[in-house]
Amino acid sequence: MNAMLSRVADSLYWMSRYLERADHVARQFDVHLTIVTEQAVDVARRRRRRLITCLVNEDEYAAAEASDYDLAYLLTFDEDNPSSLVNCIASARENAHQVREQINSQMWEQINQMYLTMRSQSMADLWSGQPHNFYHWINQEIYRFQGITDSRIMRDQGWHFVQIGRYLERASETADSLNVDFRELYSSALETDAVDQQTYLEWVGLLRGCAAYEAYSKVYTANVQPRHIVEFLLLSPIFPYSVRFGINRIQSSLQFVGEETETPKSARIFRLSGRQRAMLDYAQVDEIIDGGLGSYLLNIQNQCAQIHQLIYETYIAYSIEDKLSTR
Amino acid sequence: MDEPERVIATRDARFAAYQLDGAYDEMFTPDGVPRPPYASLYKRLLELTPAELETRQQTADLSFLHQGITFTVYSDARGTERIFPYDLLPRIITAAEWEMVERGLVQRITALNLFLHDIYHKGQILADKVVPVDLVISSKHYRRQMRNLDVPHGVYVAVTGTDLIRLPDGRFAVLEDNLRVPSGASYMLANRQVMKRVFPGLFSLYGVRPLEFYGQALQNTLAALSPVGAEETTTVLLSPGVFNSAYFEHTFLARQMGIPLVEGRDLVVHDNIVYMRTTAGLRRVDVIYRRIDDDFIDPLAFRKDSMLGVAGLFNAYRSGSVTLANAIGTGVADDKAVYAYVPAIIRYYLGEDAILPNIETYQCGDEKERGFVLANLDKLVVKAVGESGGYGMLVGPHSTAAERETFRTLIESDPRNYIAQPTINLSRAPCFLDGQVEARHVDLRPYILYGKRVTILPGGLTRVALRRGSLVVNSSQGGGSKDTWVLNW
Numbered sequence: 017m018n019a020m021l022s023r024v025a026d027s028l029y030w031m032s033r034y035l036e037r038a039d040h041v042a043r044q045f046d047v048h049l050t051i052v053t054e055q056a057v058d059v060a061r062r063r064r065r066r067l068i069t070c071l072v073n074e075d076e077y078a079a080a081e082a083s084d085y086d087l088a089y090l091l092t093f094d095e096d097n098p099s100s101l102v103n104c105i106a107s108a109r110e111n112a113h114q115v116r117e118q119i120n121s122q123m124w125e126q127i128n129q130m131y132l133t134m135r136s137q138s139m140a141d142l143w144s145g146q147p148h149n150f151y152h153w154i155n156q157e158i159y160r161f162q163g164i165t166d167s168r169i170m171r172d173q174g175w176h177f178v179q180i181g182r183y184l185e186r187a188s189e190t191a192d193s194l195n196v197d198f199r200e201l202y203s204s205a206l207e208t209d210a211v212d213q214q215t216y217l218e219w220v221g222l223l224r225g226c227a228a229y230e231a232y233s234k235v236y237t238a239n240v241q242p243r244h245i246v247e248f249l250l251l252s253p254i255f256p257y258s259v260r261f262g263i264n265r266i267q268s269s270l271q272f273v274g275e276e277t278e279t280p281k282s283a284r285i286f287r288l289s290g291r292q293r294a295m296l297d298y299a300q301v302d303e304i305i306d307g308g309l310g311s312y313l314l315n316i317q318n319q320c321a322q323i324h325q326l327i328y329e330t331y332i333a334y335s336i337e338d339k340l341s342t343r
Numbered sequence: 344m345d346e347p348e349r350v351i352a353t354r355d356a357r358f359a360a361y362q363l364d365g366a367y368d369e370m371f372t373p374d375g376v377p378r379p380p381y382a383s384l385y386k387r388l389l390e391l392t393p394a395e396l397e398t399r400q401q402t403a404d405l406s407f408l409h410q411g412i413t414f415t416v417y418s419d420a421r422g423t424e425r426i427f428p429y430d431l432l433p434r435i436i437t438a439a440e441w442e443m444v445e446r447g448l449v450q451r452i453t454a455l456n457l458f459l460h461d462i463y464h465k466g467q468i469l470a471d472k473v474v475p476v477d478l479v480i481s482s483k484h485y486r487r488q489m490r491n492l493d494v495p496h497g498v499y500v501a502v503t504g505t506d507l508i509r510l511p512d513g514r515f516a517v518l519e520d521n522l523r524v525p526s527g528a529s530y531m532l533a534n535r536q537v538m539k540r541v542f543p544g545l546f547s548l549y550g551v552r553p554l555e556f557y558g559q560a561l562q563n564t565l566a567a568l569s570p571v572g573a574e575e576t577t578t579v580l581l582s583p584g585v586f587n588s589a590y591f592e593h594t595f596l597a598r599q600m601g602i603p604l605v606e607g608r609d610l611v612v613h614d615n616i617v618y619m620r621t622t623a624g625l626r627r628v629d630v631i632y633r634r635i636d637d638d639f640i641d642p643l644a645f646r647k648d649s650m651l652g653v654a655g656l657f658n659a660y661r662s663g664s665v666t667l668a669n670a671i672g673t674g675v676a677d678d679k680a681v682y683a684y685v686p687a688i689i690r691y692y693l694g695e696d697a698i699l700p701n702i703e704t705y706q707c708g709d710e711k712e713r714g715f716v717l718a719n720l721d722k723l724v725v726k727a728v729g730e731s732g733g734y735g736m737l738v739g740p741h742s743t744a745a746e747r748e749t750f751r752t753l754i755e756s757d758p759r760n761y762i763a764q765p766t767i768n769l770s771r772a773p774c775f776l777d778g779q780v781e782a783r784h785v786d787l788r789p790y791i792l793y794g795k796r797v798t799i800l801p802g803g804l805t806r807v808a809l810r811r812g813s814l815v816v817n818s819s820q821g822g823g824s825k826d827t828w829v830l831n832w
Contacts (some may be wrong), residue, residue: 018621018623019622019623019626020603020621021603021605021609021619021620021621022609022620022621022622023606023608023609023620024603025622059685062576090635110585113411113585113590114585116411116590116591116594116595116598116604117593117594117595117597117598117603117604121410124410125409125410125411126412128409128411129409129411132408132409173622192719273622276623277621277622277623277624278621278623330363331621334624336611336613336620336625339625340613340625
């Protein structure tokens with residue numbers, strides 16, 4: 017039986033989750049800034065509102081009429097927004113700090129440097145300089161951190177908790193973007209007509225925001241079709257940002273942790289993640305769209321939330337009495 | 344100290360402000376000639392331009408910042424993280440000097456460990472009136488809960504950090520014993536890592552004794568004290584957590600030893616067995632290298648308001664199922680009032696004279712000595728006996744009249760709690776400050792490990808009072824540190 021401290025598993029999980037969120041927020045906003053320059057005023061306004069729905073989860077913001085400057089502040093420096101970049105990176109660093117002796121020195125130095133640089137930035141510098149460079153820098157730094165992680169750390173439980181955090185966040189984010197954009201942009205008319213130029217920009221934005229545009233083009237060519245987008249972002253077994261890819265990774269990592277810790281095979285967490293994986297492995301895109309993409313995606317997000325809950329109940333915040341009685 | 348200040352005669356401008364006077368200078372003889380072990384360093388310093396030195400200093404500082412080698416300043420309400428200032432120039436100790444320090448430390452720690460066993464058992468040394476019984480019982484760190492408790496292998500102090508200073512005549516003397524939870528070993532190791540990066544050539548030229556084995560030595564020391572076989576022992580480091588000023592050190596040492604760092608909330612006690620909460624359920628713990636003070640370790644046995652400790656830990660310890668290193672109640676032997684008796688303690692248990700001298704100490708608890716102290720507050724250093732880290736201290740010659748009055752009142756209201764010592768002119772070592780080489784006061788904290796046998800790390804942490812003229816080297820009071828080289832020759 018191999019064991020790691022529950023608190024350590026918890027911190028590794030959140031460290032990884034917060035970084036993945038920062039990666040997503042930085043990329044989405046970077047893509048937004050390039051697209052919005054070519055959009056009509058009302059189209060751009062709707063775009064901003066969708067972005068707030070996806071990235072902030074606060075109704076009060078969605079109602080407000082935010083400019084790109086406001087949005088940049090909200091997503092980057094706003095201390096009251098738990099998902100702002102400054103908060104995500106500080107939380108990731110704080111969690112890394114909590115497990116300073118568990119992660120290797122290169123990982124810690126990378127995240128610590130990123131945090132220190134982030135702290136030294138101001139909104140004025142960001143906006144008067146080149147915002148693209150800044151958000152691009154965030155993504156690059158996070159990839160560097162993930163690169164160090166993947167090339168350096170042992171494939172023990174700790175690594176698997178890092179994986180679970182990363183892919184739970186990623187799968188939820190991709191599902192969320194797909195859901196919000198689809199609800200507003202999709203109509204069945206699109207199935208027959210060629211996509212017009214304005215809408216084309218939005219669909220490409222959805223793909224870019226999920227780091228998917230280049231990969232999509234390799235599979236489907238530059239022919240942007242909503243149905244293909246759903247198929248790719250939801251069901252691709254080989255694209256690392258797709259929901260299915262993430263769910264597969266989560267299921268294998270939970271399997272590993274379960275074997276290491278001798279968790280009973282019948283445990284709820286295995287049944288749930290196994291069922292979720294099977295559901296996506298055998299799904300057909302046409303059936304999903306006909307049956308309602310929104311409810312399908314909502315179901316996936318709910319299952320992700322349940323897996324998060326079960327990880328806590330099984331490995332992290334369990335009751336001592338239960339464990340003593342089974343010794 | 345009253346001697347006129349002299350500045351060494353050298354053609355080089357960067358030594359222009361280098362002060363030579365009554366204090367022992369680590370680098371220069373009183374005539375301003377480099378001592379033999381410093382000759383190569385001196386030569387190298389003259390070859391390097393101030394800009395080159397500055398670049399190396401920046402490399403070092405940045406490395407500390409990125410590694411997060413910082414400490415938290417308690418008196419600052421925002422809890423600011425700061426780098427522990429690092430001085431670029433090494434402090435050098437010859438093999439002959441070190442040999443004597445080593446013998447002195449082994450002798451001292453052996454005697455102090457016997458003393459702890461004695462006072463918590465028969466109390467022979469007290470019955471023989473070598474050490475006054477009142478002094479021991481009234482110590483803030485005496486723990487009656489430890490009476491008649493046998494600690495594993497009779498080892499009370501597994502880890503010691505003894506503060507040494509160099510007297511004006513060049514002899515090393517003991518300023519303070521730290522037998523509770525001495526810190527700083529990680530800085531010693533980090534300083535060495537950085538030094539090897541910024542001065543690789545000089546380092547290999549010198550023949551410096553390595554320190555890297557500290558993690559392994561500490562791990563072996565702890566495992567040797569285990570209640571079960573070393574093979575099946577689970578050792579953990581118990582830290583107060585991420586907000587503690589020494590958290591960097593805790594994570595560093597845990598990594599060096601390859602053991603888990605736990606917090607109080609990670610441990611539970613059931614039927615006098617200590618467990619840690621893991622992803623695979625509860626797992627038994629055998630040895631705890633605790634970096635939490637006695638008072639906070641178990642809210643049931645000691646301070647009830649402690650949020651850092653583990654309820655029931657002391658009972659588990661009493662039952663012998665788990666080892667705590669250091670043992671509970673060791674602070675009584677590093678009480679600054681008991682300190683004065685250490686030479687007598689060494690003579691009593693070992694029949695030897697102390698190899699490393701003590702600093703003359705006046706007990707304010709003694710009426711006659713108190714009178715002397717109160718009449719000479721402007722000349723003496725006054726210390727609260729149970730404090731550490733440079734807190735609760737008056738440096739007479741550098742104090743204001745108001746500060747002296749405060750201490751007069753403090754001493755009169757609780758005389759047992761204060762001692763005084765003559766103001767010692769600590770030795771000075773060269774430091775690189777703002778493009779100049781200047782002399783600053785230093786001390787030395789070697790680390791002593793006591794498991795199956797006593798192991799002493801060659802060197803230790805040299806702490807520097809970076810403010811000109813200051814005699815206080817503690818990091819919380821504006822001190823820094825430098826790498827310490829014990830030579831093979």
